[in-house]
Amino acid sequence: MPRVTGAAATTGEILRLIREEELHTRAELARVTGLSRPVIGQRVNELLEAGLVTESPGVSSGGRPAARLEFNGAGGTVLVASLGHTHGHLAVCDLAGAILHQEPVEVAGGPEAGIGAVLDLWRALERGPVRGVGIAVPGASAEHEPVVAAVAERYPVPVCIDNDVNVMALGEHRLRHDVDDLLFVKASTGIGAGIVSGGRLQRGAYGSAGEIGHIPVPDGLLCGCGTVGCVETVAGGAALLAQLEGRAANLPELAALARAGDLEAVAVLRDAGRRIGEVVAASVNVLNPALVVLGGDLAGKNLIAGVRETVYQRAAAAATRRLRIEPSLLGDDAGLLGCATMILDHILSPRAVDTALRAAPSPQDPTPVP
């Protein structure tokens, strides 16, 4: 019987089918790939031996019940950290991307200075073999090579680092993998966006794609960047706190105020949404995404309403006809979950898995997967 799929169904590809395509028995895998049962059996055994897949009794459909194959999220861990300029969070996640344990961390002086503290905390939290490390940093990730070097020295596994917004965009994309073109907008102290186009994260030529915080909006104050009327200046967290004249000390408080129905807070957020909507409208015109996701401390229903209002009014009909604008599904742990997605996508990709299995077919090897 000839093969059906275009790509050769390597062992790594079989894992992808189990993990992402909802195929859970050897027989199904054989049908979909067009490969014979013995080949599938052999590949699945490799995955079972490597601890990447588990087998459990299934239900019968009239004959012998098929053993149910599941990706083994407990087959290892990844270490992740979402770092800001002064503080951040870190966590240990399983291979399914679930957070097993997390901690806040102080990184006075930024990620470079604070990476030592992060490494020490990770060491204390470690459980099971570490298969990869994912880190989110503020701003351009290219400037954080020393961080990667410090981590790579302690952990001989793949290390991925990216901008916090890009990482969140990846995390959101994982939850909605039917959407191949999405724009993730983070509204917090700063305002930025992560772009997924054609199913892939777009960083631009020099890593600053999606930096929409300094696009000017009509009417506005002088921004630190030199231009007049950057969105970040008129609708960023600092501006909103200033507008409330001390009634909220930080962004979570502001959000809480709005949730409690405070009319002034609601108005401030709605108006910020309108300003942000201006730049989102421009981005939507340029990119034509299927979905805009709003995340960050400020992305409550009021801000989102403001964004919707402006985008549907300002952006071209062709780009908005089927456009959805929705809140993030990731919640408070967006950064950590995004980091986990980033590194897991890397180490569980068919290529990486094939390479790892070729190098270390035995399960007790110190770094069997990546």
Place this chain on the structure above:
Amino acid sequence: MPRVTGAAATTGEILRLIREEELHTRAELARVTGLSRPVIGQRVNELLEAGLVTESPGVSSGGRPAARLEFNGAGGTVLVASLGHTHGHLAVCDLAGAILHQEPVEVAGGPEAGIGAVLDLWRALERGPVRGVGIAVPGASAEHEPVVAAVAERYPVPVCIDNDVNVMALGEHRLRHDVDDLLFVKASTGIGAGIVSGGRLQRGAYGSAGEIGHIPVPDGLLCGCGTVGCVETVAGGAALLAQLEGRAANLPELAALARAGDLEAVAVLRDAGRRIGEVVAASVNVLNPALVVLGGDLAGKNLIAGVRETVYQRAAAAATRRLRIEPSLLGDDAGLLGCATMILDHILSPRAVDTALRAAPSPQDPTPVP
């Protein structure tokens, strides 16, 4: 000796290495791919037999001279057409993408109505086996399924169709294949952009990515699209002709006027460049391309100067620091050359070549390549 490259070096991949990676001898191919000489020899023979590659005597480097392998641009032809709402151009190109012969064509009633005339002219121009067809249409290509059907009925070869701006972006990308993130902006009667990000053309979720013509710019007239101040309304070809109050009857005349030094025409174009620069600046902030290419009837030095002025002033420093803004290298035949690139990328891709060779290994087959 183990393989070096990740991707299996299939026959199609070997062709790519010869065509795009400047590898011109069997020995070089063997070194780069890590495959043994006999395998390379066999694959190259397949390509020679299929007429996709030519062999010529080379120069010695101290031993037997290596036979020089070149992609055979004369191994077939592709038919291309760049169609507007009322008229267009069509051509026959060789497999290297060079125009062998071109003709204007009237397509009263748009591409659907005029495709018959196009087919007849193509038939008259045909020389050598036709390996593919590429067509550019105004606006969204999804609306032109009937055109594809009509062409496919006469020519049993791959047919590619896309928006004219996207096609030009592809053509420009081919000429600068070191640049993986570029924005092609066409300034003519309409204003639009084609986006190449991460080396791939981005169409967006519903094919309208890059439609920047209807983004509003500060201050402006009422546009047909309902919004106030679309760039296309204030800086599109129609607006500029109106500003010149009859001194130019069409855009080529306007461009000629400016080249001759007419101050009014120069000012009008420069100002249009500034308006277009507003939306280009927004796009640059969002996408962070390495290069913005300006094409279309209006893209002379005056308009480009205006665009540069505004972009470097308005866009964020991170996005403009290494940004280049340049005129198109494609010239008047941008549409046709872009079409050729589009269809050639398709039929000469490693996958397409491998499939074609598997199906028809003999050179005298009517459709050996695709």
Place this chain on the structure above:
DNA sequence: GGACTTAAGTAGGTAAAATTACAAAAGTCA
């Protein structure tokens, strides 16, 4: 309980792909 159904493992075999080893061709250089 026995026939039927579906799933999975085993053994042996085959065809393709790539390798090694050997041989020949076509130049340079003294």
Place this chain on the structure above:
DNA sequence: TGACTTTTGTAATTTTACCTACTTAAGTCC
């Protein structure tokens, strides 16, 4: 001219990646 270098081709062999056929397992249905 002959030694040396580099490229290319040929033949036999090995390796890989499958498949087919058969057997065993484990359930349902009458």
